[in-house]
Amino acid sequence: MADVSTQFLTFRDDAPFRLRSGGELPEVTIAYETWGELNEDRSNAILLFHALSGSHHACGRNPEIPGVGDLWQPEMHNGWWEDLIGPGKALDTDRYFIICANYLGGCYGSTGPASDDPRTGKPYGGSFPQVTAADQVDFQARLLDSLGIGTLHATVGPSVGGLVALSFATLLPDRVQRVISIASGYKTTVLNRLILFEQILAIENDPFFNGGNYYDNGRPDYGLALARMISHKTFVHIDAFERRARRDVIPEKEMLAWYKVRDQFQSYMLAQGKKFVKRFDANTYLRIIDLWSHFNPTGEASSDTSAKPLERCAAADQKWLVFSIDSDFCFYPEEQAELVTHLREAGVDPMHITVHSDKGHDSFLLEPHLYTPHIQWILAQ
Amino acid sequence: MADVSTQFLTFRDDAPFRLRSGGELPEVTIAYETWGELNEDRSNAILLFHALSGSHHACGRNPEIPGVGDLWQPEMHNGWWEDLIGPGKALDTDRYFIICANYLGGCYGSTGPASDDPRTGKPYGGSFPQVTAADQVDFQARLLDSLGIGTLHATVGPSVGGLVALSFATLLPDRVQRVISIASGYKTTVLNRLILFEQILAIENDPFFNGGNYYDNGRPDYGLALARMISHKTFVHIDAFERRARRDVIPEKEMLAWYKVRDQFQSYMLAQGKKFVKRFDANTYLRIIDLWSHFNPTGEASSDTSAKPLERCAAADQKWLVFSIDSDFCFYPEEQAELVTHLREAGVDPMHITVHSDKGHDSFLLEPHLYTPHIQWILAQ
Incomplete structure (x- = not known):
């Protein structure tokens, strides 16, 4: 450009x-x-x-x-x-x-x-x-x-x-x-408010969230990753998941640690979550989805x-x-x-x-x- | 009967x-x-x-x-x-x-x-x-x-x-x-597999989950509640939520503790989650949704x-x-x-x-x- x-x-x-x-x-x-x-x-x-x-x-x-x-x-x-x-x-x-x-x-x-x-x-x-x-x-x-x-x-x-x-x-x-x-x-x-609420809770349930005061003690990565996965399924047409998940083979070591991935869909979704937490802040995410929800x-x-x-x-x-x-x-x-x-x-x-x-x-x-x-x-x- | x-x-x-x-x-x-x-x-x-x-x-x-x-x-x-x-x-x-x-x-x-x-x-x-x-x-x-x-x-x-x-x-x-x-x-x-996977992660992310070995140390209630909320939206017709949420006024003290409820939808969904964790075991939930997913x-x-x-x-x-x-x-x-x-x-x-x-x-x-x-x-x- x-x-x-x-x-x-x-x-x-x-x-x-x-x-x-x-x-x-x-x-x-x-x-x-x-x-x-x-x-x-x-x-x-x-x-x-x-x-x-x-x-x-x-x-x-x-x-x-x-x-x-x-x-x-x-x-x-x-x-x-x-x-x-x-x-x-x-x-x-x-x-x-x-x-x-x-x-x-x-x-x-x-x-x-x-x-x-x-x-x-x-x-x-x-x-x-x-x-x-x-x-x-x-x-x-x-x-x-x-x-x-x-x-x-x-x-x-x-x-x-x-x-x-x-x-x-x-x-x-x-x-x-x-x-x-x-x-x-x-x-x-209503449907979007429910989906956004799930994302709010996914972040708030993370043991590292600590009411949003986490900058000194590790970030709520699992919660934010799950929130992103929940939203990601609404961004991509459902028919595309099968194609994408087959194409984008994710190396096992790239996965988040807590879950033993059992199939290509799960690995694809986890990779989406993991990629996202590197580039976004959970507190910002909460503010913007709250804006949207209300x-x-x-x-x-x-x-x-x-x-x-x-x-x-x-x-x-x-x-x-x-x-x-x-x-x-x-x-x-x-x-x-x-x-x-x-x-x-x-x-x-x-x-x-x-x-x-x-x-x-x-x-x-x-x-x-x-x-x-x-x-x-x-x-x- | x-x-x-x-x-x-x-x-x-x-x-x-x-x-x-x-x-x-x-x-x-x-x-x-x-x-x-x-x-x-x-x-x-x-x-x-x-x-x-x-x-x-x-x-x-x-x-x-x-x-x-x-x-x-x-x-x-x-x-x-x-x-x-x-x-x-x-x-x-x-x-x-x-x-x-x-x-x-x-x-x-x-x-x-x-x-x-x-x-x-x-x-x-x-x-x-x-x-x-x-x-x-x-x-x-x-x-x-x-x-x-x-x-x-x-x-x-x-x-x-x-x-x-x-x-x-x-x-x-x-x-x-x-x-x-x-x-x-x-x-x-694919859509159901994604929704079921979100529920698996909601439970596994709970700080009390401990790989499923939680019977002595408090249960992963937040994770299981969130999983139930994620599934609950698929059980009830979306048009019914507005009616139900208006009708079923939930007293504030009945809420799970971690989230400050901001509207009637959130309070209704939290109440669904809370009710469920009293009657179900997260490990069982994981086994059955895994059965379904695969x-x-x-x-x-x-x-x-x-x-x-x-x-x-x-x-x-x-x-x-x-x-x-x-x-x-x-x-x-x-x-x-x-x-x-x-x-x-x-x-x-x-x-x-x-x-x-x-x-x-x-x-x-x-x-x-x-x-x-x-x-x-x-x-x-």
């Missing part, structure tokens, strides 16, 4: 950050990257929101993030959406200034549970507050303010990023002109109906593009249909596109050509 | 029991109950196989099982299939002699991981061998031999019990005339095609009745369709009935009227 210059930046804000569900951080740091150039009237910015376990590093090569240490594993060094960002691509760096920030509570440079609490000089750990999508909006709005960006040309959010994009659109309706929501939803389903735009906007918060989007004349993936087991197509229904009720006329794929939820990472034409089209309107 | 006399019995066999995947038990005890009378030519016996976490106590009232202690919770005292067993009911005690035995590896009276190993005088714990459906067939065949029963009038197996019924039918084809498989399958799906009738019968083992059923002129539940998220209707396809390929002409229910997999426990007419019909043929 030599043709896209990546800037890794941090913005530190010394003003206290008050969280919507209670708690306050005395200061916050926002880790982010940008691609392309901000134009003179600062009107060409696109804000990209990453997925649950993603990072701000969406494009280019970044071999190190200061302070992140071993979590910045080699598999992270290339951007997660390289095929969609660059000259002539879906997010065209010749025309737009693209920004992606690590979430508040994250583990890749933004203030999170592993950061030192300036009040104690020790990591926040379990004392790091609960964060909501609305908090992420407040957090990233500070970044936009610091860059002098008033209204965004667009926001783009795949997966959990789509939930944050939705909050941004309803809470700051005049600060975004176009919203692109990919394989995301409107309100977290996501509720109606509540955030203090509204009494589902369409109400979206009426602000209509009033601001936002354009919406909603993608569904027909084989998605994580955010089911019914969830995007619900979002589209509420948008229509509110008076927004969204474009709703279903891509057909055998890759499941992960399609948004793997098949750029399915998304590029419509993204280019709406950005050019 | 004063009209059905229940006999709780144990049969102890001093001959060593060799397991098909290796290992040997020096002796086995089979806990079972019977209802009705065995006729003179011993031709009216029906063998019922219980589900994953069920017991042999399918009908009547049984307030105590010797040696089982606290696990025999009050919720177990009434039989799990009372509405289907009795005079004039689906399994008519005026006509048939019904037998149900606790599985090998069980925790309700049959030899299992909590039993003392006579070679050491201590509980088997982690040294208890892996058990397969074929082992369960061998185990229960010993019981039939002891009762002098050659050929069964029928076997009936709901859920995991249907897998054991299938093994019985293919391994001992001449010992059963009718097979009733309810909400079960032919070969464990269930493979083709392998058991040393066959090279899926239909092959079922050809024995055709040769023995077995009659099959297969029930599907349209809302089943545990054994999906596609799984019974696969079983039926293989039966047809093998030359058995099964009766395949889909019941329509909003109760999901649990329908077989809750809605006897949906099953009774066809069960009565096939038993009378």
